[in-house]
Amino acid sequence: MGEAAEKRANGVKPAIDFRTEPARYRHWKLAADGDTATLTMDVDEKAPLLGGYELKLNSYDLGVDIELADAIERLRFEHPQVKVVILRSAKDRVFCAGANIRMLAGATHAHKVNFCKFTNETRNSIEEASELSDQKYVCVVNGTAAGGGYELALACDHIMLVDDGAAAVSLPELPLLAVLPGTGGLTRVTDKRKVRRDRADVFCTTEEGVKGKRAVEWRLVDETMPRSKLEEAVAARTKTIAAKASPRNGAGIALTPIERKRTPDANDYKYVSVEFERDNRLATITLRGPDSPAPAIADDLAKQGAASWLLQIARELDDAILDIRLNELEIATLVFKSVGDLQAVLEHTMALDSFDHWLAREIRLKWRRVLKRIDMTSRSLATLIEPGSCFAGLLAELIFAADRSYMLIGQRQGDNRAPASIILSDANLSGQYPMSNGLSRLATRFLGEPEALDGARDALGKPLDAEEADALGLITAALDDIDWEDEVRLFLEERASFSPDGLTGMEANLRFAGPETMETKIFARLTAWQNWIFQRPNAVGPEGALTRYGSGQKPNFDLKRV
């Protein structure tokens, strides 16, 4: 199918496409110059993603955020020399009005929730770029930063606010719309900027927000300056921050377009295939092992660039997951499979983990984000390990990211491939691919039996068959050929029969044992409350605040506190 004609296979609406590039941006401009880049928000109000609303005052929808996410990623891969990113607005006296309210009022609950999840992941990626790639974000608030606009600023390292008696930061969601800020605002106010709770309470209930000196005193922003001094202040601040950043070397690589072939029941990439069985509410995601040997030195990796196996498969997998999240709402379960050379996957993982090179670091961080994206995907996750599969090293993380994983014992009748094995590498234990709770998936898995981590460590690099993997606690069950078909089929059928909402809640609770972080607080606590509120008649009912916004009619609330 051609790109323009690409339709959602199970519907008539065009599928939402997460692939983009700066030349195609409608809403952002990305300009890199030496160690500084400027990312300018200039939303085209006539280019909404879903239609039926205008993106006035730099308000955004998912289409705007897809470009932002792309820009953040390109800054890391294509512009590694950049130390400071200046995030600013091209609109006069408006930084960003937040998520578009008409879009929210018209969108389905599922779209709203998925939109918020993606925007949250994008804000997290700004903070990750700051922390782990040492690309610092300076936010220039030249006017109103309301709701999601201020939340975008909150994701940055340093917030500069013009002091002109009008420019203000605000989280007006509650007073205006009877909902919560949907992109981590409350949590970042209390836990990142550590604003005193009664001040946070005043701030979040004051529609017009806080400006000037008080915004600094309350730690809502880092500095203010008269409008006439703004550019001077931005230049000075950028210089100070760049001076503190780590030195850079190496030119970037081009993130070439991700090629995808969509047919009615499949989505095919070079190393990833997604096969839909919509009647069974299943998507099977097959990962293919490398077709070339692991790079011997980091320079080989740099030469391969976006075509290097671990980067390309990560980008393809990310796109496949996002496509399912937004475009395939009735899929209940994602089944991960793999096919390829087990030892080769191990070698690629070990090579990647061994290189002290900016690109290796960025590919590792990309995997970190993709794996977290999978953890956060509100579909049931199952990994099936069969003969011919290659779940080693980084791919083995999918065994531990899954809600359940099943491994076949021995061979199948009529299939002379060797029995399945898996191989662990340091990637599975080192903690450099953590879940959002800050622990590795194996450490989370073995919270109750830390000695099992020693068992896994002793098995590093060794092919483990089904019974060995089971004995080490690495899989849910090892099944022989006779049991396999029934057990797996029953599990998948059962999953498809349960209440989708109940599963979402259950998985959100069972996946993240152990410590909590700002990230888990945002995704679990804040998101769950927001989802609840987004369902309540006081927000979305016929007399709710979101529905009545802009109608001139006041909302009519059910006054019971719950």
Add this chain to the structure above:
Amino acid sequence: MGEAAEKRANGVKPAIDFRTEPARYRHWKLAADGDTATLTMDVDEKAPLLGGYELKLNSYDLGVDIELADAIERLRFEHPQVKVVILRSAKDRVFCAGANIRMLAGATHAHKVNFCKFTNETRNSIEEASELSDQKYVCVVNGTAAGGGYELALACDHIMLVDDGAAAVSLPELPLLAVLPGTGGLTRVTDKRKVRRDRADVFCTTEEGVKGKRAVEWRLVDETMPRSKLEEAVAARTKTIAAKASPRNGAGIALTPIERKRTPDANDYKYVSVEFERDNRLATITLRGPDSPAPAIADDLAKQGAASWLLQIARELDDAILDIRLNELEIATLVFKSVGDLQAVLEHTMALDSFDHWLAREIRLKWRRVLKRIDMTSRSLATLIEPGSCFAGLLAELIFAADRSYMLIGQRQGDNRAPASIILSDANLSGQYPMSNGLSRLATRFLGEPEALDGARDALGKPLDAEEADALGLITAALDDIDWEDEVRLFLEERASFSPDGLTGMEANLRFAGPETMETKIFARLTAWQNWIFQRPNAVGPEGALTRYGSGQKPNFDLKRV
């Protein structure tokens, strides 16, 4: 009003009364014998709290849990010699079938949420008794422990399960009812018992649960034994646990009945008055200072028993809060005031904190629970500090528990009382009255400015006027007589005008900055998801699982994953 005739002042249904005592229990038997007590669940199926359902198979409603909470509290105050509490069932081959499903299906959303909150607080009080009063709970599962039945077991220290091929523990909420376990089950499975997540997934999707050896292997229970050996095993286990417990001394005190006088617009206790302005959606809770000097030695405290000021006022305040939560659903804001001798309150607090005596410890822990109950109350909380008030020591915690606190500067016209002061004591800083995040309210308040804690420490014991309190960051604002009326009135009116749901979500996020604990995970993450699910048509719609339970009709789900 007489107790039987007591009606909810703003409705026709009888108010739910949280006051009870063993002689009036319908569902539990409490028997203490030396260092062991037995708490036997024997639910009277003909005595539901709300009507319209029967409490079969030891299923429970709020009425059953009110008795359980009372029993747990009496064990601490009346039976401090008890080291081990055996929690068991009087029904044959049934431990407890969990929360009554017909009650849940028929109850309002607000009642369900408040019911779950109270049962959660009760389970937490079991864990607190174990940790801080060294009263260990042994749960004897003699048959089915399903849903809330298993969650009750999870709150205990040690779970014994009969191995007879039938007795099992289960969390069948998702497969059976399309909701989540509502009393911390998922979190205690993953974070307390640290069950591996794929096993937790299997367990929580298996209606019939897990029994026998597998239940032990998966760490769902601590031991199993044949039915014929059960009593012997319970006796042996009780003895072992009692032998490890700390030595006891001192007889208990009687928790005499809490006297309350209800009139249409007020609730009056000896030291607490609640005044309702329902048109303004306000409840003003006034705390009265002590009418006798602080006990000089711990024995004085023991002699006063339940009549000692700090114990009696804590019990009255607890009852007042619970009454509002369950019976006054449209009240938006609780306003805390106090009247009395500031210095006397300080002396009582300091005396309580200084005694190394079991009763002083229990009164401190009671305050800890009451203050947490206030933190967890989903109403806006405001504390008003005016001339004549006595917010010192423990009462000053209400300043920091509030979403906002306002203090009057100077005197009021025509009122010759001295300007208001507050006094901090070690109780406000020591961390022995923590929020559920594990930090003191002041430490939470000052997460972003830890030096402010030093300022508070330097001010210990000194009366602080409004401007001093403001300068130390202890209050939201100091207001003079002219501003006071407008500011406070506008705040209370504004609060009453906001969406109750939005406020609930906002306050749940702003109140608990900083670290997370199993308790905050249960109250925030799990509860928020559960509230969301409890609103979704897949559970409570006309074709939802909760609605159709027992009808013979299968639920009909909206299949979109959100």
